[in-house]
Amino acid sequence: MQMSIDHQEIFSFPDNDSEENKEITLQEIQQRIKDITLVLSDFKKYRQENHSRTEYLDLLRHDLCIYYSYNDFLMGKLMDMFPLTELMEYLEASEVPRPLTIRTNSLKTRRRDLAAALINRGVNLDPLGKWTKVGLVVYSSQVPLGATPEYLAGHYMIQGASSLLPVMALAPQENERVLDMCSAPGGKGSHIASIMKNTGVLFANDANRERIKAVVANFHRLGVINAIISCEDGCKFRNVMTGFDRILLDAPCTGTGVVAKDPSVKSTKNEVDVQRCYNLQRKLLLTAIDCVDAKSKTGGYIVYSTCSVLPEENEWVIDYALKKRNVKLVPTGLDFGVEGFTKYRQYRFHPSLNLTRRYYPHTHNMDGFYVAKLKKFSNTIPMTKEQQEADEKELDEAITNAESVVNKNTDPMEKSVHEENELRRPLGKHAGKPNLSEVEIDLKKRKLVESKTKYIANEFEKPLKVQKKHKVDHKTVSLTPSKKSKNTELKVNKSDIPQNGREEEQQAKNLKVPKTKKMVENLSNVLEGKPQRKENKIKMKSKTIGQLKKDKKKIKN
Structure with a gap:
């Protein structure tokens, strides 16, 4: 039962027995949330003596979870x-989708x-704000x-307003060597390339081979030509290449800041997911x-960003x-944003963490970042190499333990059904295809290999040297010179004639051509198979x- 405070009556705490039997509508829950927040705003004045502050907070968390469809863990973190x-x-603000940018x-x-x-x-648009020029x-x-x-x-990329901020903080310069460690789908990487004006080298890396296809497609469409795309594990990238001027690490996270895009985050994320992301993020950042x-x-900078609002x-x-x-925090160069936490409940962080920036949907009208x-x-x-190796082992063990906890929490019946479904219905390219043995x-x-190489010649084979076979045009016009002009006759060699039959040999023997310069040239052209110039008939x-x-x-003479 709730009473109007305007009439100087206080909110009465519901009994457990009546709460279980009574069905409550969403409107009643909404009103009760307002009443509890008012009681907690001046607890000494509106409280009931029999109930403590924690009981009011527990009831409020329960009502908020029902009204906004959050799980108990995530709502407790936000409170x-x-x-x-x-x-x-x-x-x-998280219930309303953010404006398209x-x-x-x-x-x-x-x-x-x-x-x-x-x-x-027919598009209705405006500049995003004074803080960005693009x-x-x-x-x-x-x-x-x-x-x-x-x-x-x-000419443009569909991209959230909050995803422009890490690249602006990174501030890449021309002719630098930059690494985007978790680049898929390529929005931030293409932004870096545009600021660098396609100079220098941009390394776009992502561990997911399927998502890297989106990076390739977007880079081709946007005209990025200074990029090298790789598919390596970010935690082991130090073994692949080092010596970068700047690195952008948009780390994988629970996504608690983008609830408007993915409402499933509200009910699916738990403490194990946060712990697993925390361990992976530490390893990637190191x-x-x-x-x-x-x-x-010019550089030596690392920008770390997530689309989560949790301090962990x-x-x-x-x-x-x-x-x-051996790193220190420096100003991000962004003019707006809430300062990062230096105190959170009983925890105390480094005082320079006030240089970091937080972004919320209710204050900046963009996703939580x-x-x-x-x-x-x-x-x-x-630290020594032994300490470094020990830290890496601890991180690896923490990640594996988090995964094992997830597997333990799942019911065995659900697990077996899930495995059967995976075996029966493979996803992706193999969806609907039969399961084949090894x-x-x-x-x-x-x-497949044989079909590929069946009708294709080897491109790099050495060319075979073949002697040219001269062709004779059998339709040549036989000119009739005088009988006594024996010195002007030219006999055709047998070697210049292809031996295709007796008739062709006899025709070649009987063939006699006057030995003039132009006729000799024409004959040589005929033998070599070259085109012959046709002169005018009158000439x-x-x-x-x-x-x-x-x-x-x-x-006569």
């Missing part, structure tokens, strides 16, 4: 982070030209933004620090890195008549 009034604003690709166009082109197509916020559109000619030409060159003239995935990870490596910028001031590691798979692979007749007259004069 620890925010005051009650701010918590209500955060929960309400796009980033102009400065490699191909300018923001005002892109805005004019999209406005002509962002646009879209209010409504008559055409799908993922299929416009401008999108297909690579490897990122090891890959950066502290002696870089943000401040705890940075505080751990400050203890294990965290950004920290680190500067490496020495390449030496402030022998059948080997045979199938061999057939040919006049030449033959002139030749006959000369022969008659010689006979």
Whole structure:
């Protein structure tokens, strides 16, 4: 039973027996949430003597979980982070989707030209804010933004406003060597390439081979030509390559800041998921620090970002890195944002963590985000190799223990059903295809290899030297020279004639051509198979008549 406080009546705490028997509507729960928050705002005045503050908080958490569909663990974390009034604003803002934003690709166009082109197509948009020169916020559109000619030409990327912040904090310079350690689907990597103006080298890495395809596609569409795309485990990247000027680590997280995009986070994430992400993030951040060159003239910076609002995935990870490596926190260069926690419940973090920045949906109208910028001031590691190996083993064991806990928590019946479903219905490319044995798979692979090489010639074989066979045009016109012009006759060699039959040999023997310069050239062209120049018929007749007259004069003399 709740009473109006305007009538100077206080909220009465419900009994457990009546609560179980009575069915409560969402409107009643909403009203009870308001009443409890009012009681907690001035607890001495409105409290009941029989009930403590923890009982009120437990009831409030229970009602909030029902009303907003959160699990008990995540709601408890949010209640620890925010005051009650701010918590209500955060929960309400998380229920509303964030405005659609796009980033102009400065490699191909300018923001005002892109805005004019999209406005002509019926898109209602505005600049995102004074803090960015490439962002646009879209209010409504008559055409799908993922299929416009401008999108297909690579003039813009559909990207959240919060994902622009880590690249702005990184501030890459031209002709630098930059690593995007977890780059898929390529939004932040392409932003880095556009700021670098396609100079220097950008290494875009991601451990997921399927997601790396999106990076390749987006880089091709957006015109990024200074990138090298790799698919390596980020935790082992120090063994692959080091000596980078700047590194962006957008670490994998629980996604508690993007509840509006993925509402399943509210009910699926638990303490084990947070612990697993925390251990993975620590390992990735240490490897990122090891890959950066502290002696870089322009860089030596690492930017760490997550789309989570939990301190375990943000401040705890940075505080751990400050203890294990020679790094320090520096200002992010972002003009707005809430300062990071230096105190959280009974925990105390390094005082320089106030240089990090937090972003919330209820204050900045963007997804929940965290950004920290680190500067490496020495390449030496402030610990022995044995201690370093021990730390790595601890992290690996913590990750494996978290996975084992997840497997233990799942029921054996659900596990067996899940395994059967995986065996029966494979996902991805093999969906709907029969399950083959190892022998059948080997045979199938061999057939594929044979079919590939069956009709293809080896490109790098040495060319065979074959002697040229001269062709004779059998349709050549036989000119009739005079009988006594024996010196002007030319006999055709047998070696120049292809021996295809007796008739061809006899024709070649009987063939006699006058030995003039042009006729010899024409004959050689015929033998070599080259095209023959056709002279005018009148010129040919006049030449033959002139030749006959000369022969008659010689006979008379």
